[in-house]
Amino acid sequence: MGLLEAIWTDIQLLAFPALFNIYFAASSLPIGFGLAVLLALGKNSRNPVVSRLSSAYIYAFRGSPLFIQFFMFYSIMLALNPIWWRPMGIAWFAMSPLFIGPLALVMNTTAYTAEIFYGALRTVPKGELEAARAFGMSRLQVFRTVTWPNMIRVAWPAYTNEVTFLFHATALVYFTLPVIGNQKDIMNKATELFERDFNVFLHFSVAGLYFLVITMAIFFVFGLVYARMMRHMPKERQPHRPRLRFGPKYIR
Amino acid sequence: MGEDFAFWLAYLTNGKHLAFYASFRFTILAAVFGALLALVFGLLGAMARNSRFAPLRWLGTIYIMMVRGIPDVLFFLFFPLAFEQSVEWALSLSVCSAEARAGSAWPPCPAANLFFSTTEYLILACVSLGIIFGAFTANVIHGAMRAVPRGQLEAGRAYGMSEFQVLTRIHVRQMWIYALPGLSNVWLLLIKATSLLSLLQINDIVWWAGQLGSPNFLPQAGLVHGDWRWAYYTVLFVFYIFVTLGSEQVFRRLTAWARRGMPLEA
Numbered sequence: 001m002g003l004l005e006a007i008w009t010d011i012q013l014l015a016f017p018a019l020f021n022i023y024f025a026a027s028s029l030p031i032g033f034g035l036a037v038l039l040a041l042g043k044n045s046r047n048p049v050v051s052r053l054s055s056a057y058i059y060a061f062r063g064s065p066l067f068i069q070f071f072m073f074y075s076i077m078l079a080l081n082p083i084w085w086r087p088m089g090i091a092w093f094a095m096s097p098l099f100i101g102p103l104a105l106v107m108n109t110t111a112y113t114a115e116i117f118y119g120a121l122r123t124v125p126k127g128e129l130e131a132a133r134a135f136g137m138s139r140l141q142v143f144r145t146v147t148w149p150n151m152i153r154v155a156w157p158a159y160t161n162e163v164t165f166l167f168h169a170t171a172l173v174y175f176t177l178p179v180i181g182n183q184k185d186i187m188n189k190a191t192e193l194f195e196r197d198f199n200v201f202l203h204f205s206v207a208g209l210y211f212l213v214i215t216m217a218i219f220f221v222f223g224l225v226y227a228r229m230m231r232h233m234p235k236e237r238q239p240h241r242p243r244l245r246f247g248p249k250y251i252r
Numbered sequence: 253m254g255e256d257f258a259f260w261l262a263y264l265t266n267g268k269h270l271a272f273y274a275s276f277r278f279t280i281l282a283a284v285f286g287a288l289l290a291l292v293f294g295l296l297g298a299m300a301r302n303s304r305f306a307p308l309r310w311l312g313t314i315y316i317m318m319v320r321g322i323p324d325v326l327f328f329l330f331f332p333l334a335f336e337q338s339v340e341w342a343l344s345l346s347v348c349s350a351e352a353r354a355g356s357a358w359p360p361c362p363a364a365n366l367f368f369s370t371t372e373y374l375i376l377a378c379v380s381l382g383i384i385f386g387a388f389t390a391n392v393i394h395g396a397m398r399a400v401p402r403g404q405l406e407a408g409r410a411y412g413m414s415e416f417q418v419l420t421r422i423h424v425r426q427m428w429i430y431a432l433p434g435l436s437n438v439w440l441l442l443i444k445a446t447s448l449l450s451l452l453q454i455n456d457i458v459w460w461a462g463q464l465g466s467p468n469f470l471p472q473a474g475l476v477h478g479d480w481r482w483a484y485y486t487v488l489f490v491f492y493i494f495v496t497l498g499s500e501q502v503f504r505r506l507t508a509w510a511r512r513g514m515p516l517e518a
Contacts, residue, residue, distance in 0.1 A: 063440075063496035064489050065447035068458065072489050075465065075481035168323035175325070175451060187325060198358040200333040204326060212321040 010193070010206040016182075017189040018210050023098070024170040024185070028105035029163060035106070036113035040151075043118045054114070061111030066104070066169050070176035073104040097177035101170075109166045116162060120155035121147070153229050160222040164215045171211070186210050263476075272460040278374060279457055282446045286381030287439060293386025298393040312390070319387035327384050328448050332368075332376035340364050373452045385442045392434030397423065399430035429510045436503035443495055447488075461488055 042054035061069070077085070077100055085091040093099055124147050132142045174188040184192065190207035194200055263269070300312035319327065337358075344353055344364035352361040359365045368376070400423055408418040449456040465481030 059496075060489075060493055064492040065444040067444075067447045068485060068488050068492060071458065071462070072482065072485040075479070075485050079479055079482045168325075171323040171325045187323075187329075191329070194333070198337070200330065200337055204330040204333075208318075208322045208326055208330075211323055211326065212318075215321045 006202055007206060010203060011209075013193065014186055014189055014206060014210055017184045017186045018214070020173075020183060020185040021167065021170040022214070024101050024105060024173055025163075025167045028102040028109055029166060031102075032106045032109035032113055032166075035110040036117055039110055039114035040117035040121055043114065044121045058111045058115050058118075061108055062115060066108050067172055067176065069108055070101075070104050070172060073107070074100055074177055097173065097180065097183065101173040101177055105166065105169065105173075108169070109162065112162050112165075113159060116155050116158045117151060119158075120151045123154050124150040156222070156226050156229060160219060160226070163222065164218050167214060167218060168211060268460075268464055272457065272464055275456050275460050278370075278449055278454055279446045281374060282377050282381060282449055283443055285378040286385065286442055286446070289378055289382025290385035290389045290438065290442065293382050294389025294393050297386055297390025298397065301390065301394050302397070316387050316391065319384055324384050324445055325448060325451070328377070328380050328445070329451060331380040331383060332373060332452055335376055335379075336366055336368060340366050370454050373454050374449075377449055377452050377454065381442060381445060384445070385438050388438045388441065389435065392431050392438060393427065395434065396427045396429075396431035400426045429507075429514070432503065432507045432510055436500070436507075439499060439503070440496055443499065444492065447492070457488060457491075461485055 039054050039058065042050045043058065045051045045054070077095060081091055081095060085094040128146045128150070129142060132146045137145065170185065171187045174185050179188060186207050190203045193203040297312055297315060300308045300315075303309050303312070340359050341364075343366070344360045347363040348361040404422055404426060405418055408422045413421065447458055450459040461484035462481060465479065465484040467479050468476040470476055
């Protein structure tokens with residue numbers, strides 16, 4: 001069997017597992033995005049209790065490894081199984097890796113994204129906020145017309161980085177949660193293939209290729225969104241699209 | 253009350269727990285040596301990126317793109333396995349017969365089969381951590397090198413220093429001030445990555461937490477405890493938060509020390 005043929009076989013074998021990585025990322029990102037906006041507003045809040053609590057949450061989840069967080073969530077769910085999930089009859093759902101995985105990822109990405117949004121919130125021009133208030137806008141209107149558009153434009157490149165890192169983090173899911181039947185992600189399948197014929201270079205390279213290609217696709221799509229967000233700016237003053245570059249603050 | 257205290261004291265100091273406490277050394281060793289290697293790879297990478305020799309520059313770019321586009325777990329597993337197989341292959345050239353090597357089985361013959369111990373896996377883990385975070389360090393150092401005021405380098409040249417002297421006596425020494433915030437970030441990432449050691453069959457704190465927390469039944473004592481894994485993992489969760497807090501303090505002091513004598517805003 002030629003090398004190209006072997007690579008092609010691997011690409012086919014890893015296509016279905018790749019869907020699991022995409023599922024974990026796609027299911028946790030929108031929820032994390034929404035919660036992160038709330039959490040960032042909470043950290044920026046003038047109420048000291050809300051602000052402290054939000055900061056503490058963000059610090060805790062950014063300051064500890066996601067690997068441990070997965071174990072922690074899974075074991076907590078496991079401990080709650082006999083007292084809550086089983087009596088309620090939802091154990092099949094609550095104990096499924098397809099639920100716990102996104103749960104842990106949401107908790108994690110919320111913290112990272114909130115920190116990005118909080119940084120962006122602080123760059124919203126004070127003058128614009130005052131102008132909006134002077135027009136007699138309600139707080140919701142100020143948020144919708146001034147805070148949000150400013151914040152999301154500043155935060156978008158960093159958020160793109162966070163999305164790719166979250167996608168990479170999905171590789172950890174099945175190292176910590178039980179594998180049920182055919183539900184395997186890229187890393188899991190690659191390890192399984194490796195254990196069959198010990199060809200580490202082939203299987204791990206193809207797995208890496210999958211991550212690389214999907215990462216590039218994320219950058220491309222988010223770059224298009226960014227270009228659309230920035231379409232009001234004159235061409236020469238438009239900032240560069242987010243590219244495959246370093247954002248080490250946002251890794252797990 | 254007294255009985256409770258005696259139970260906890262005995263429980264938390266039994267042999268398995270002492271082994272658990274001792275396993276913190278793997279995490280600490282991996283963090284320290286991983287960081288040192290990352291610094292070395294980072295300096296090399298930054299030099300490669302600054303190189304006038306194009307292929308070396310491309311190598312630097314490819315290195316950074318690979319590390320950036322591929323999850324660290326994949327690298328962390330791949331490097332030790334690839335290294336093991338490369339050594340086995342080199343070994344098989346001398347110890348295996350030609351017909352065994354022609355076959356498709358791996359390893360070609362039992363004599364070329366290596367079994368790495370914890371120490372060897374720990375060294376390999378340090379090297380993979382060094383490779384992964386070396387790319388981040390290279391980026392930080394590359395930026396810091398460019399942040400050193402040009403005037404200082406020109407002053408060095410005006411004193412008649414050679415290019416190499418300017419590099420070692422002024423450029424690299426002044427660079428640290430600008431690199432420290434970035435290096436602090438990389439260190440925080442690296443600490444978090446040390447939690448992956450158990451993937452390389454090292455019995456580190458994560459592995460022990462799983463072992464100690466599982467429901468514990470002894471024929472003499474009956475059920476000692478049920479599933480306590482959540483408590484052990486929560487302790488590790490808190491442990492890492494405290495390490496992060498402590499590291500931030502240390503880096504704050506280090507920055508203050510490195511910046512002594514400098515104007516406040518620059």
